[in-house]
Amino acid sequence: MFKWPDVFKWVSATFVALTLSGCGYNTLQSTDEDIKATWAEVLNQYQRRADLVPNLVNVVKGYAAHEKEVLISVTEARARVGAIQATPALINDEAAFQKFIAAQGELTGAISRLLLVAENYPQLKADGLFRDLQAQLEGTENRITVARNRYIAAVKTYNVTVRSFPSNLTAMVFGYKTKPSFTVENEQAIAVPPKVDFGTSAPAPAPAPAAPASGGDASGSLSPGY
Secondary structure (H helix, E strand, O other): OOOHHHHHHHHHHHHHHHHHHHOOHHHHHHHHHHHHHHHHHHHHHHHHHHHHHHHHHHHHHOOOOOOHHHHHHHHHHHHHHHHOOOOHHHHHOHHHHHHHHHHHHHHHHHHHHHHHHHOOOHHHHHOHHHHHHHHHHHHHHHHHHHHHHHHHHHHHHHHHHHHOOOHHHHHHHHOOOOOOOOOHHHHHHHHOOOOOOOOOOOOOOOOOOOOOOOOOOOOOOOOOOO
16 A cells, blocks of 8 residues: 655655756766875875885985985975875865975975986996885886876866756755866976086096006006996
């Protein structure tokens, strides 16, 4: 035996579900979850890079301790990154998001300068630990790029839904707002290593061998290490 109140509840629930689906509610929900997942991966890869920095600084310090300015700049840039609470809430705060991305850009530049200085030290470049850290950094930078691109795509889909009619009305009702994304400016700042001139950008050339004395050994000898 049918009970009209139960039938009314079922019809009402079905109507509400179809209405919400047609107005983009389900899309907002799914794309919002996509953003959270892709942002978590961005944070994960940035943290992976930050964890490599102390070891990189230490191994460079072992061969080039006098490059204090560069070593300090990397350490301070990493500290600024660590001082920012890298939480999912960042994507709901435009100012905090941009501050975080700017700090990551500074760390990218500092690491690039450190690696550029390392080019002047053949023994450092030959160090197995340094080569391993370089490889890990390169792989991590690639992962960061992939993670950022996925986040950008997820935000684009979500923001289009938030701004489009009639889903924008649903977004207003349920409090969904647009999310910040990477801009062209900070994408370039992150992706392109800065050009730095340290004055002595290359090791001093090996001295020319002295002319052999008359009647002596005609073979010159180079300084050790060249």
